[in-house]
Amino acid sequence: xxxxxxxxxxxxxxxxxxxxxxxxxxxxxxxxxxxxxxxxxxxxxxxxxxxxxxxxxxxxxxxxxxxxxxxxxxxxxxxxxxxxxxxxxxxxxxxxxxxxxxxxxxxxxxxxxxxxxxxxxxxxxxxxxxxxxxxxxxxxxxxxxxxxxxxxxxxxxxxxxxxxxxxxxxxxxxxxxxxxxxxxxxxxxxxxxxxxxxxxxxxxxxxxxxxxxxxxxxxxxxxxxxxxxxxxxxxxxxxxxxxxxxxxxxxxxxxxxxxxxxxxxxxxxxxxxxxxxxxxxxxxxxxxxxxxxxxxxxxxxxxxxxxxxxxxxxxxxxxxxxxxxxxxxxxxxxxxxxxxxxxxxxxxxxxxxxxxxxxxxxxxxxxxxxxxxxxxxxxxxxxxxxxxxxxxxxxxxxxxxxxxxxxxxxxxxxxxxxxxxxxxxxxxxxxxxxxxxxxxxxxxxxxxxxxxxxxxxxxxxxxxxxxxxxxxxxxxxxxxxxxxxxxxxxxxxxxxxxxxxxxxxxxxxxxxxxxxxxxxxxxxxxxxxxxxxxxxxxxxxxx
Amino acid sequence: xxxxxxxxxxxxxxxxxxxxxxxxxxxxxxxxxxxxxxxxxxxxxxxxxxxxxxxxxxxxxxxxxxxxxxxxxxxxxxxxxxxxxxxxxxxxxxxxxxxxxxxxxxxxxxxxxxxxxxxxxxxxxxxxxxxxxxxxxxxxxxxxxxxxxxxxxxxxxxxxxxxxxxxxxxxxxxxxxxxxxxxxxxxxxxxxxxxxxxxxxxxxxxxxxxxxxxxxxxxxxxxxxxxxxxxxxxxxxxxxxxxxxxxxxxxxxxxxxxxxxxxxxxxxxxxxxxxxxxxxxxxxxxxxxxxxxxxxxxxxxxxxxxxxxxxxxxxxxxxxxxxxxxxxxxxxxxxxxxxxxxxxxxxxxxxxxxxxxxxxxxxxxxxxxxxxxxxxxxxxxxxxxxxxxxxxxxxxxxxxxxxxxxxxxxxxxxxxxxxxxxxxxxxxxxxxxxxxxxxxxxxx
Numbered sequence: 001x002x003x004x005x006x007x008x009x010x011x012x013x014x015x016x017x018x019x020x021x022x023x024x025x026x027x028x029x030x031x032x033x034x035x036x037x038x039x040x041x042x043x044x045x046x047x048x049x050x051x052x053x054x055x056x057x058x059x060x061x062x063x064x065x066x067x068x069x070x071x072x073x074x075x076x077x078x079x080x081x082x083x084x085x086x087x088x089x090x091x092x093x094x095x096x097x098x099x100x101x102x103x104x105x106x107x108x109x110x111x112x113x114x115x116x117x118x119x120x121x122x123x124x125x126x127x128x129x130x131x132x133x134x135x136x137x138x139x140x141x142x143x144x145x146x147x148x149x150x151x152x153x154x155x156x157x158x159x160x161x162x163x164x165x166x167x168x169x170x171x172x173x174x175x176x177x178x179x180x181x182x183x184x185x186x187x188x189x190x191x192x193x194x195x196x197x198x199x200x201x202x203x204x205x206x207x208x209x210x211x212x213x214x215x216x217x218x219x220x221x222x223x224x225x226x227x228x229x230x231x232x233x234x235x236x237x238x239x240x241x242x243x244x245x246x247x248x249x250x251x252x253x254x255x256x257x258x259x260x261x262x263x264x265x266x267x268x269x270x271x272x273x274x275x276x277x278x279x280x281x282x283x284x285x286x287x288x289x290x291x292x293x294x295x296x297x298x299x300x301x302x303x304x305x306x307x308x309x310x311x312x313x314x315x316x317x318x319x320x321x322x323x324x325x326x327x328x329x330x331x332x333x334x335x336x337x338x339x340x341x342x343x344x345x346x347x348x349x350x351x352x353x354x355x356x357x358x359x360x361x362x363x364x365x366x367x368x369x370x371x372x373x374x375x376x377x378x379x380x381x382x383x384x385x386x387x388x389x390x391x392x393x394x395x396x397x398x399x400x401x402x403x404x405x406x407x408x409x410x411x412x413x414x415x416x417x418x419x420x421x422x423x424x425x426x427x428x429x430x431x432x433x434x435x436x437x438x439x440x441x442x443x444x445x446x447x448x449x450x451x452x453x454x455x456x457x458x459x460x461x462x463x464x465x466x467x468x469x470x471x472x473x474x475x476x477x478x479x480x481x482x483x484x485x486x487x488x489x490x491x492x493x494x495x496x497x498x499x500x501x502x503x504x505x506x507x508x509x510x511x512x513x514x515x516x517x518x519x520x521x522x523x524x525x526x527x528x529x530x531x532x533x534x535x536x537x538x539x540x541x542x543x
Numbered sequence: 544x545x546x547x548x549x550x551x552x553x554x555x556x557x558x559x560x561x562x563x564x565x566x567x568x569x570x571x572x573x574x575x576x577x578x579x580x581x582x583x584x585x586x587x588x589x590x591x592x593x594x595x596x597x598x599x600x601x602x603x604x605x606x607x608x609x610x611x612x613x614x615x616x617x618x619x620x621x622x623x624x625x626x627x628x629x630x631x632x633x634x635x636x637x638x639x640x641x642x643x644x645x646x647x648x649x650x651x652x653x654x655x656x657x658x659x660x661x662x663x664x665x666x667x668x669x670x671x672x673x674x675x676x677x678x679x680x681x682x683x684x685x686x687x688x689x690x691x692x693x694x695x696x697x698x699x700x701x702x703x704x705x706x707x708x709x710x711x712x713x714x715x716x717x718x719x720x721x722x723x724x725x726x727x728x729x730x731x732x733x734x735x736x737x738x739x740x741x742x743x744x745x746x747x748x749x750x751x752x753x754x755x756x757x758x759x760x761x762x763x764x765x766x767x768x769x770x771x772x773x774x775x776x777x778x779x780x781x782x783x784x785x786x787x788x789x790x791x792x793x794x795x796x797x798x799x800x801x802x803x804x805x806x807x808x809x810x811x812x813x814x815x816x817x818x819x820x821x822x823x824x825x826x827x828x829x830x831x832x833x834x835x836x837x838x839x840x841x842x843x844x845x846x847x848x849x850x851x852x853x854x855x856x857x858x859x860x861x862x863x864x865x866x867x868x869x870x871x872x873x874x875x876x877x878x879x880x881x882x883x884x885x886x887x888x889x890x891x892x893x894x895x896x897x898x899x900x901x902x903x904x905x906x907x908x909x910x911x912x913x914x915x916x917x918x919x920x921x922x923x924x925x926x927x928x929x930x931x932x933x934x935x936x937x938x939x940x941x942x943x944x945x946x947x948x949x950x951x952x953x954x955x956x957x958x959x960x961x962x963x964x965x966x967x968x969x970x971x972x973x974x975x976x977x978x979x980x981x982x983x984x985x986x987x
Contacts, residue, residue, distance in 0.1 A: 028763070139757075355860055358860075
């Protein structure tokens with residue numbers, strides 16, 4: 001086993017060897033991505049086993065171009081975040097070096113009461129390769145073996161030393177950041193990810209976890225740099241049920257379902273609401289998306305119109321369905337006159353983008369335009385005089401009237417005509433997603449017109465979005481940006497042109513899109529580094 | 544492996560501790576330890592921020608008179624008990640230069656950095672608390688601590704610059720755990736001894752920090768900054784552990800309470816009335832026991848989503864949708880929320896003032912900066928933000944004054960604060976907000 005890792009190390013040496021034009025750096029770090037909470041948890045579970053508990057808090061993320069994934073290339077680790085990483089690292093290391101875990105370790109020391117550099121090195125190399133998603137350098141192993149030896153000798157306990165060696169790996173920058181390294185391509189004019197970084201990007205996209213042994217082996221052998229080798233791995237990963245884990249993470253990010261973490265509802269007006277309903281609403285949306293796109297291999301546009309969903313007891317209360325079924329979750333099909341239409345009328349979307357005590361057409365409109373059509377509502381221009389919509393008369397009674405007052409003003413209209421119509425069609429649903437036809441005694445007008453298209457209600461909106469080519473294009477753009485950790489607004493449509501064509505040709509099957517992207521060279525490409533912004537192409541002296 | 548000096552020192556001590564169990568005082572009470580143990584050390588001056596959303600109602604809060612004899616107003620009334628310990632500014636300007644007026648952001652960011660922000664939700668420099676922490680936090684366990692009363696860790700206006708916000712502890716329990724959970728050395732316990740485990744963890748961090756040189760290679764300029772921040776965070780964890788190895792000194796006669804229960808923390812006003820005093824108390828205790836000298840607190844986000852249950856609009860929506868009452872000349876419901884905010888603020892200050900310390904209270908040995916996002920929220924106005932300081936900064940800041948509008952930029956307050964905190968700087972802020980003029984009349 002040890003030989004295998006020495007081989008791996010020598011491969012790394014080979015890859016880092018100079019093979020570049022004098023003016024360009026021999027390698028660049030194309031992106032440095034802070035692990036998300038799910039990526040961290042999944043990685044630890046896959047590396048050490050599901051029995052290892054991860055207890056701790058993760059730093060919040062932000063959205064860039066509609067995706068948290070894109071913020072992972074912008075954010076760093078603050079002292080608060082590191083404090084948490086260091087505690088989690090030790091807690092995991094304690095569990096892995098504990099008595100009951102020892103049979104799973106790749107070796108046992110000659111004497112459990114003494115240091116054993118050989119065995120320490122073997123264990124740290126084994127886990128280190130999975131944690132760092134590449135073989136460790138000699139220095140990285142040596143410094144940790146020395147740490148473990150010192151502490152093992154003093155405490156007369158091999159495993160006490162091992163614990164700290166492992167802990168040092170688990171909080172290293174190479175674990176908490178996914179460092180994606182690019183090398184000059186054969187044409188010397190562009191850059192592309194090195195094999196281990198390819199494996200990493202692919203694995204986190206499809207499974208939302210660290211690359212497994214087979215993928216790392218393929219990277220080590222250079223297979224991921226050939227189309228056939230890459231295709232083989234993409235097919236393998238896509239055939240696994242773990243693809244669902246990966247796509248759930250993508251959908252969770254794309255649909256902004258984390259918004260629920262901070263949504264509160266007015267407990268007097270909506271006593272039904274609680275965190276259990278929020279969690280159920282999130283799950284309903286994910287089940288619907290996974291069910292239609294992966295399990296049924298359906299047309300992704302149908303997510304806008306389908307009457308099929310999944311409900312549990314919590315949601316039955318919101319949707320006012322008799323909960324006569326047994327089991328936690330059941331598939332359910334809304335009736336034709338339910339007014340429901342796919343994701344847009346699910347509790348998740350309706351409740352997340354509302355106020356605590358009332359619905360908000362503006363919030364809903366802005367969110368849906370951004371999430372589903374990749375059309376963020378522009379910020380108001382500098383120094384807008386909001387006093388032009390100051391309403392002192394108090395004569396405007398409904399939300400629609402107040403919004404229309406904005407839309408009637410040229411300055412405000414530029415934004416409000418963009419997002420409000422979509423939101424107004426959903427006024428037939430209250431702030432927690434319940435259906436209603438009247439507000440304060442007046443019948444709610446749920447009609448809208450966007451650039452000549454006239455429609456009404458959630459079903460009209462669903463149909464409008466289903467037929468709008470911007471929706472599938474937006475999914476493709478977000479998936480590409482998600483996989484690469486980029487701002488979706490900066491992604492050029494030409495970057496995923498071929499896979500998008502395959503996607504449309506297939507009848508909008510998500511799997512075709514995933515396969516096309518994950519096996520395309522563009523997905524692994526990197527910009528040529530500018531000489532000014534890159535450190536001199538010095539080699540790591542000890543490599 | 545190259546054994547560095549610190550590792551050897553720690554290793555030796557650790558060995559002695561773990562194997563022989565010899566007294567470790569000789570090993571750890573270095574010159575600094577003795578200094579800490581010595582009596583009569585001056586109390587440190589602490590700093591804090593208090594963020595509240597959506598400002599106040601102009602017609603109801605601005606005193607007519609400046610100076611010390613300012614007339615009490617409807618909306619400042621809740622602050623009456625603290626009047627002699629606060630300062631009020633009413634007419635500060637927030638020139639945005641060529642940047643947009645980012646709604647519910649520009650005013651807050653300008654107050655905290657003296658710089659008109661170029662991006663929504665991001666600060667164009669470190670926030671003022673971090674600038675001050677760089678100067679006053681040496682030797683404390685936490686360089687700074689942020690807390691948010693409404694349950695959202697993102698409601699922190701303490702920033703390392705850009706999008707790198709220092710997350711807030713967002714419930715009383717999580718704040719308690721961070722401050723007084725594992726790692727806390729209770730100064731009132733007579734049997735204090737350094738935890739050998741902390742020393743081992745320090746040696747682990749040394750190994751992590753050794754990767755720095757290699758980790759910084761081949762990074763873009765932006766990623767270098769991010770990686771550098773990671774290693775700065777590693778360094779802070781090392782310093783935190785170093786502080787945990789020092790015998791803590793009692794700064795004030797306080798008892799650390801039991802952990803608070805799990806409780807709902809959100810924007811509902813009744814919940815905030817519970818979380819604000821509890822979290823303020825914990826922050827006060829943290830400063831009194833020198834766990835931290837910088838405590839940042841937020842009661843809501845900018846564009847405050849505070850609501851009274853049963854009110855379908857809530858605070859923020861009310862500011863935009865509630866009509867201005869033609870007789871009163873202002874928005875009555877908004878005005879009520881404004882006053883609720885001042886009541887929460889005084890609750891916070893009372894906790895700071897309730898801990899006796901030397902010849903006064905913790906508040907007297909602190910300086911708090913309270914700021915907000917808007918002056919007239921209905922139209923997202925930023926000129927005339929209601930700005931406060933509280934506490935005498937150990938006698939370096941005069942208190943009890945109202946400074947009426949004199950056309951000054953809001954950054955003058957930030958500069959004055961830093962002068963009072965002993966930060967050495969001559970100018971603060973950028974563009975039209977760059978200033979060299981602190982309010983010298985308020986500095987003692």
